[in-house]
Amino acid sequence: MNLPDYVTKIEGHGVLNIHFKECKARLEITEGERLFEAVLLGQNASRAPFITSRICGVCPTAHNLTSILAVEDALKIKPDEITFELRKLMLSGQVIFSHLLHLFFLVLPDYYNVPSALALADKFPAEYHLALNLKRLSDHLLTVVGGRPIHPTTTIVGGFIKYPAKGNLVTLQNEIADVLDEAEDFVKIFMSIECPEYRRESEYLSLTNDNYDLLGNTVISSSGAQFEPKNYRDEIKETVKDYSTAKFGTHREKPFNVGAIARISMFHDKLNPKAKKMASEFHPDSKNHNAFENIRAQAIELMHFLEEASIIIDQLLNMEIPEKPTPVSLPKLSQNTWGIGAIEAPRGTLYHAYEIGPDGKIVNADIVTPTVQNLTSIEADAEALLQILKLDQKTQNICVQELEKLIRAYDPCITCSVH
């Protein structure tokens, strides 16, 4: 029995199709259509965060919180400060959880010449130990705040069902302090791996505010342009292709990049101290884009969000956290209203938009994931790299291998892209 020729060690099912003579590369996404946007129609809006979390097991917290923001935007609910800080803390945990999976379990085997991360355990026990300690921390953080790492249980529209006990936050704080030195070693592994050299002009987009905390009210571009998330449909177009169950995104008709590489490129001056120090000579540039640099950008972000989590916990410990959250009642709408939520998910800007009726039910839904936005660039990068590899007279096998590494460097979440 032969298995389909999927690109392995990525999230979801895609087949790389290369036309060597014409120097063309296509990423054929074959994941089945789950039709989440259609599933949402007629559902109570308050159920959307539960449902949409299940779009992705790697970034469920990102979908869950973006969904909550979309509903709150429509209903004009302003969450309190504790809720705001707890959500930021969850997002920090989400990025650590997701980047760690990608860096250690999916990327590192390529560079240490072993078939899988399980094989890393025998040959590189120290690195494995580091990875498991970071995994333990991110799982614990997401459990303390969100109820569990995969598909959160404590979050609702308006806030939380349950607040973490301060004692648990103190424990987390100590656990972060314990892993910070180890994490520095972990980041260094990825800063020193060799990336194939090729360059292409791209554009980077990221949501931002004054902090590097994954929230914001403005999407800014490396070109200097900017727009409000609520106008995302005027800016980002999704195209249906006959060879893919995922749509392909473009910004003003051109490929662009979102994710760690875009964030680091534009906001490296806002990194927390240890991360900033480690990134002092690493400033990706959209005009000379190399997708492999996303691996380093994720490693730096892992450090940044460990520091960020610690800062947020300090703030929470200085706040009066009641034993139980005050229940928030959801207001009734007088007419159909759109609500739009956007956050920086681990792989880039994630948009959820729902039109909600006076009965509280969803009338229309649209979700645009980071990987959809990156797909057009993945193919453009694959073709740019293929040209260089052909000039170097690499064999077809090597070309396939290198292009698969390139796709992996993007950390595509195909599961998300076909939601």
Place this chain on the structure above:
Amino acid sequence: MDNKPRIAIFDLTDCEGCELQFLGLKEKLLDFAQDYEIASWRLVQPHKGDLPEIDVAIIQGTVITDADAELVRKVREKAKAVVAIGECARTGWIPAWIEKENQPKAVAYVYGDQYKPHRTAALPVKSIVKVDLELPGCPPELTVLENFLNNIPNLINQ
């Protein structure tokens, strides 16, 4: 190495949360991996060509495409025991909320009228092949997975 029982993990159409939950077992998963040969696991290792006979096949996800259904049938032929983990494999879960008769309308809503979907239906694994064990949960709790892994010798000897 050759005499170790063979386990394989397959994902159909899903969020991959169930297989990630295995990584949540951390050191325990490593200990487990010492005693078994992992014959296939697309998320974490490359293909090794033809799939050999398997002792226990773990399947997660909803059967949505013909490729999903075909994979399930082939795995059943090769595996002594088939285990469906998580709500998607067990019940079809959220994708199955769209009934077959509403599917064309739902596809057109998401992709437009001209699009030809890969999706044929949204079904649980047991609607395609015989399933020997089901583990509930979205995703299954770590203790459920751990007990299951500890119980694999009994499953193989059944």
